[in-house]
Amino acid sequence: MTKVTRARSTSPPDGGWGWMIVAGCFLVTICTRAVTRCISIFFVEFQTYFTQDYAQTAWIHSIVDCVTMLCGLGFALCYSPAIAMVGKYFSRRKALAYGIAMSGSGIGTFILAPVVQLLIEQFSWRGALLILGGFVLNLCVCGALMRPITLKEDHTIPEQNHVCRTQKQDFNKRVSPCSRLTKEWVQTCLCCSLQQEYSFLLMSDFIVLAISVLFMAYGCSPLFVYLVPYALSVGVSHQQAAFLMSTLGVIDIIGNITFGWLTDRRFLKNYQYVCYLFAVGLDGLCYLCLPVLQSLPLLVPFSCTFGYFDGAYVTLIPVVTAEIVGTTSLSSALGVVYFLHAVPYLVSPPIAGWLVDTTGSYTAAFLLCGFSMIFSSVLLGFARLIKKTKKTQPRFLAKESDPKLQLWTNGSVAYSVASELDQKDGESVAYSVASELDQKDGESVAMAVPGYNPT
Template structure:
């Protein structure tokens, strides 16, 4: 069969096969993030079976999340590339595309949470994990949908160009690839290409975003570990606790799609950062009220509110990253951003569990997570405010006013003609010094 012809796009097509990429990313988020969230339902089973405290049991969930964001193994091989591919295919409708793609996390949580509870009751936690493992094999189908796209920006980016320019290629016909000259040339160009590809690491905007992401990731992770145990501790049944996770998941979908659609409006495209920090800050505020909610009817509105704004900022993370670094460096930048999630995801659930073991209450854990997310929002907000203040233009003198060498103002009759219609003045071009 003939190889498929590669088409060079001047800009992302904002449709076509891009919607299949969105569908593939949607399935990826179901098989990765939704399955990871459902580990919260296994938490009590693990704690009972292995007879461990909260801090020790929390390492199971935190290691899964950390490995997904940190390594090149397991879920990481599917999650980050799928998200980056959506950014390659969409520009004008990027936020909406990400909203649909990342809503798989909420839909998967809504569907899987009660199903996993039933599986545990019918087949024990071991059988439930085996069934989930078979479901995750659908990631192979998602990978088959990912079709690379060639963009003009990629060709113009020095990091994407060939290692050897056309002018020097004829000289390499007489050299072996193992020759010292060829190795030195290739090594030098590889270093230059890698350095240029990660130039965004020196951008002040990206550095502030990176620090903000660290605090946000620390705060968002423990809830998906401890929501079910906390609900059980205040007298909620197992089915109701699983239903709380389901509610959080379905409202998460609404947050994904509505915030994605709103952020794509022309009047709000320049305010995507504000939408992002607003959503993160409100999730942190929800954390602060959680210790006061000790019944199922009160936990339902919490799940709705937290789930909505969680879906909102998750959708906006790749959009805000693309606004900071551009489309050509989006894959590398997203890799760094999700890499920064790894350490907070690793340490925050065990720290929260240690606080529960030490104090005998969830209050300290939830307050720490809430203040962490609020600080993330405030930090990014102050950075945007300082940047806007620096960009504000200095007051400029009236262009119609001219200065003589002694600093006095010279008035132009032409300027006076623009302001005083019908008044008889001296001929055009005549100027008088202000005495």
């Protein structure tokens, strides 16, 4: 094994090897998210072969998504670190970099959806899964591209941690490593380190984001499980249903890249948070319209609209997270955010399947998902509105309480004297101002301040 060389930089390079990191993350999203989405095409095959209802069959997809977001197992070892690494290498063009990296999910879906359908027809669902497994081995190549980088803010370690490590080394020289005092010292240092790394968990903004993510994740997952079965239920052929998934995937790419590029522009740079809310809310509205779309000409525009805004908000999740917690804690915060995806990903497809089995229709399942995503958007928007109101109110009160000030300028020095002061206070202020200046400056101030006698 060759020794990994750690690249050092004082700030995110916004290019260079960062584009190789983007390429690696791009391949990771193809091999993880795109392959997971294509399980929707296997849904009918699984249901027919195992003779199970919608709710039971949906557990296959939901467990894959849940484990990816929840554990250190399987796809999780690739997905979260790759995304966090992009945030380390880019600052000014972060949204664009994430747009390109996350577009692998859409490109992979666009390519793999018809390919998987063809593989199922040629080699059955078992053979298709074996071929996909071989394709996923390319994750090893992606891992080889990831080169660690040390940023300027990574060196700003709190003094207590540095002192803790130094004192621990000196302490271990005098005391046995197996003693009770040494163990207590290690536990104290570990607690300090964890408290520093995960301090963002106590931030109110992050708590609101976490709650919003739970509802957003609940709504977004079932579509990739039930789009193909729903299309088949309204009379669309297997190839046309696979085409819908491909359409969703290719438009997802456009959403990733164009929305990332647009939100990096100067006129939208400060509104990335609002753009995220906008994209999530529109996907929720698309869900509400889906039950009345029962033909291929109507489902294609739905796939385009939903796919575009799905790619848009997926691109902005790391950007919004970085805006709240900062770059230093981004890796840990993204781990928590994607961890929060796990529970909704686990339960939402089976719940949707249970609703389909119970009602005999997809309407209730799609409406529940749509309202969940809309609530996620409204919650974040309401929280941001309250925060801005709280910031504006103290400034307004402070402005109202301050006396009206009259400003005199003398060269490079400016003096403000309250107009409400009486004559005596005005003379004392003018005298204190003039005493700090030379004779010439004093005379000019005396001319400006009534009642001041330079003698």
